[in-house]
Amino acid sequence: xxxxxxxxxxxxxxxxxxxxxxxAIVPLMTVVNYSVQDIFDVDTRLFIGFxxxxxxxRDPRFAQALLRQLAFSALVLAIEIPLGIWIARAxxxxxxxxxTGFLILLSVPLLVPWNVVGTIWQIYARPDxxxxxxxxxxxxxxxxxxxxxxxxxxxxxxMDVWHWTxxxxxxxxxxxxxxxxxxxxxxxxxxxxxxxxxxxxxLPHLKAVLTIAVLLRLMDSLxxxxxxxxxxxxxxxxxxxxxxxxxxxxxxxQFDLGPAAAFSVLYFLMILLLCWLFxxxxxxxxDDG
Amino acid sequence: xASIQARDLRYTYRGATAPSVxxxxxxxxxxxxxxxxxxxxxxxxTLLNLLAGLFFPDxxxxxxxxxxxxxxxxxxxxxxxxxxFPVLYPAMNVRExxxxxxxxxxxxxxxxxxxxxxxxxLLDVTALLHQRVQRLSLFEKQLVAIGRALVRPDVSVVLLDxxxxxxxxxxxxxxxxxxxxxxxxxxxxxVYVTHDxxxxxxxxxxxxxxxxxxxxxxxxxxxxxxxxHTAVVATFIGSPGMNLVSAQVRDQWFVVAGQLLAPAPxxxxxxCQIGFRPxxxxxxxxxxxxxxxxxxxxxxxxxxxxxVGNRTDALLTLDHGGETLFVHQSGDEPPPPQCRLYxxxxxxxxxxxxxxxxxxxxxxxx
Numbered sequence: 001x002x003x004x005x006x007x008x009x010x011x012x013x014x015x016x017x018x019x020x021x022x023x024a025i026v027p028l029m030t031v032v033n034y035s036v037q038d039i040f041d042v043d044t045r046l047f048i049g050f051x052x053x054x055x056x057x058r059d060p061r062f063a064q065a066l067l068r069q070l071a072f073s074a075l076v077l078a079i080e081i082p083l084g085i086w087i088a089r090a091x092x093x094x095x096x097x098x099x100t101g102f103l104i105l106l107s108v109p110l111l112v113p114w115n116v117v118g119t120i121w122q123i124y125a126r127p128d129x130x131x132x133x134x135x136x137x138x139x140x141x142x143x144x145x146x147x148x149x150x151x152x153x154x155x156x157x158x159m160d161v162w163h164w165t166x167x168x169x170x171x172x173x174x175x176x177x178x179x180x181x182x183x184x185x186x187x188x189x190x191x192x193x194x195x196x197x198x199x200x201x202x203l204p205h206l207k208a209v210l211t212i213a214v215l216l217r218l219m220d221s222l223x224x225x226x227x228x229x230x231x232x233x234x235x236x237x238x239x240x241x242x243x244x245x246x247x248x249x250x251x252x253x254q255f256d257l258g259p260a261a262a263f264s265v266l267y268f269l270m271i272l273l274l275c276w277l278f279x280x281x282x283x284x285x286x287d288d289g
Numbered sequence: 290x291a292s293i294q295a296r297d298l299r300y301t302y303r304g305a306t307a308p309s310v311x312x313x314x315x316x317x318x319x320x321x322x323x324x325x326x327x328x329x330x331x332x333x334x335t336l337l338n339l340l341a342g343l344f345f346p347d348x349x350x351x352x353x354x355x356x357x358x359x360x361x362x363x364x365x366x367x368x369x370x371x372x373x374f375p376v377l378y379p380a381m382n383v384r385e386x387x388x389x390x391x392x393x394x395x396x397x398x399x400x401x402x403x404x405x406x407x408x409x410x411l412l413d414v415t416a417l418l419h420q421r422v423q424r425l426s427l428f429e430k431q432l433v434a435i436g437r438a439l440v441r442p443d444v445s446v447v448l449l450d451x452x453x454x455x456x457x458x459x460x461x462x463x464x465x466x467x468x469x470x471x472x473x474x475x476x477x478x479x480v481y482v483t484h485d486x487x488x489x490x491x492x493x494x495x496x497x498x499x500x501x502x503x504x505x506x507x508x509x510x511x512x513x514x515x516x517x518h519t520a521v522v523a524t525f526i527g528s529p530g531m532n533l534v535s536a537q538v539r540d541q542w543f544v545v546a547g548q549l550l551a552p553a554p555x556x557x558x559x560x561c562q563i564g565f566r567p568x569x570x571x572x573x574x575x576x577x578x579x580x581x582x583x584x585x586x587x588x589x590x591x592x593x594x595x596x597v598g599n600r601t602d603a604l605l606t607l608d609h610g611g612e613t614l615f616v617h618q619s620g621d622e623p624p625p626p627q628c629r630l631y632x633x634x635x636x637x638x639x640x641x642x643x644x645x646x647x648x649x650x651x652x653x654x655x
Contacts, residue, residue, distance in 0.1 A: 180372075180374075180376070182372040182373075182374070182376045183376055185341070185343060185363070185370065185372075186370065186372065186376045186437075188362075188363065188364055189341075189363050189364060189368055189369060189370055189390075190389055190390040190393055190437070191364060191390055191393035191394045192389070192393050193393070196393060200378045200380060200381065200389070201378065203380070204378070204379040204380040205379065
């Protein structure tokens with residue numbers, strides 16, 4: 001009797017199960033379904049197992065896009081995290097009314113829609129009429145993001161840094177503001193220099209927010225699509241074609257749904273793996289922060 | 290270690306209308322445990338920050354070992370500080386935390402570790418040396434923080450800003466005892482800020498009592514307890530504070546409620562207040578003798594406070610013409626509502642306009 005009454009409580013969970021099933025599990029399983037079958041038309045399909053996965057992994061264009069993607073994400077993190085911390089420290093040092101103003105200014109790029117960001121930079125960096133592009137060209141530096149690979153990468157990185165560094169800065173600012181002045185006083189009296197104060201006081205206290213910042217930037221940069229699509233369209237050549245754009249070309253452009261599905265599953269697993277690796281390696285270090 | 294002389298220190302926070310420290314004089318000897326006692330807002334933490342070199346005085350002078358350090362930073366003054374909550378480097382273990390002040394000053398590793406071992410032995414934290422600081426209890430963390438303040442042998446003054454606030458009440462005494470032991474053994478000059486008079490009275494060689502940015506009195510715990518300079522100090526120190534009864538001086542005698550209480554040689558006629566601690570008086574029903582002064586009082590409360598030997602120690606609340614008085618007395622039963630109060634006139638003190646009236650009682654030396 002008692003046990004039966006308990007089991008009825010499962011019905012209370014049913015709505016959530018249904019919602020999650022239709023928003024996450026069913027679409028994901030659909031993709032998995034496509035990735036293991038070769039479909040010719042509605043009635044003609046052939047189960048082919050992992051053939052599409054093998055094909056994807058052997059595809060040199062996939063490998064190239066993956067390398068570009070990893071390089072892009074690594075560069076983005078390497079620039080945005082230190083820069084964001086540096087900005088946040090400068091803001092905390094000069095607290096007062098100006099800090100609030102700067103914080104508001106900083107967060108403006110976060111509010112701009114992604115395709116607008118791409119459009120802004122597409123115009124801003126144009127060598128003929130763009131303020132930045134024309135200025136750089138006037139200085140005699142060969143610069144054209146539409147034809148030069150280096151220019152395209154630099155512009156893309158600058159755009160992402162402009163767009164997202166403020167997220168890191170805002171999170172770090174919150175983390176730094178939470179450090180009691182006593183820690184700084186103690187470090188000063190202990191004879192710590194500026195680097196030691198940063199290394200032993202600020203950085204450990206920022207661990208939690210920086211973990212979040214790195215995770216967000218890692219995930220987002222691995223999934224970047226809109227901005228390079230608007231700015232360079234993946235070019236020149238395929239030099240700025242990252243995973244998501246390659247995937248879109250495959251699925252929407254060439255209508256290769258099977259290989260694209262296999263690609264999607266691999267892409268998803270890769271992001272999951274990278275984030276998991278990062279998170280567990282950070283958290284294994286201890287529960288401080 | 291160093292002695293401290295402060296002369297007329299003044300400090301006003303930016304934007305504040307009243308000064309937080311207004312004319313503080315402080316003389317602390319080398320190797321002395323000194324407490325700054327006062328309620329919140331009395332200016333004791335501001336004074337400590339002036340000593341720490343975190344703020345610089347608007348005016349006045351601060352000397353360490355006779356050397357003027359008013360304009361120098363805390364690092365140049367070679368100060369060490371312990372804070373209200375344990376301030377440790379979170380990514381280091383206990384040993385690294387303790388060694389940091391030495392390593393940051395260029396000590397060689399072997400020497401630093403030898404010194405860390407000494408301090409750890411002194412504070413009985415040797416077993417914790419390899420632990421990460423996150424794993425420690427609040428008590429252990431604060432012990433390590435104290436250790437980090439003591440690790441430099443050449444430190445001039447150790448400042449402690451209410452260091453027991455965060456520690457559980459039941460083990461506060463352990464930390465206080467550890468602190469007192471190392472203070473004595475190493476001959477450290479310590480300045481200890483607290484609002485808790487029990488802490489101040491049990492820890493310090495001398496206490497400075499602060500109120501409204503001023504030092505009201507500096508003296509030994511016994512002196513602050515028995516001969517408070519002002520009525521304010523008298524009522525602040527003690528739990529409950531000193532009893533004050535309205536009185537008069539007439540023909541060199543203290544007169545309370547029309548009765549002669551005690552001689553007041555050399556005191557001019559006028560109103561005053563008689564002060565006595567709750568344990569400097571006792572209550573009886575009957576007259577002890579016709580000559581002796583006895584104040585008629587009404588009993589309004591009786592509360593058992595604990596036991597002394599096999600008798601109950603009780604706190605009596607008494608009413609005397611609208612003035613509430615407290616008396617500590619042992620006895621298992623409350624006395625009847627109407628009774629008489631006998632005051633130990635050898636120990637009692639007197640105040641006029643809130644200031645102690647000098648009485649030639651003999652033990653008036655500082």
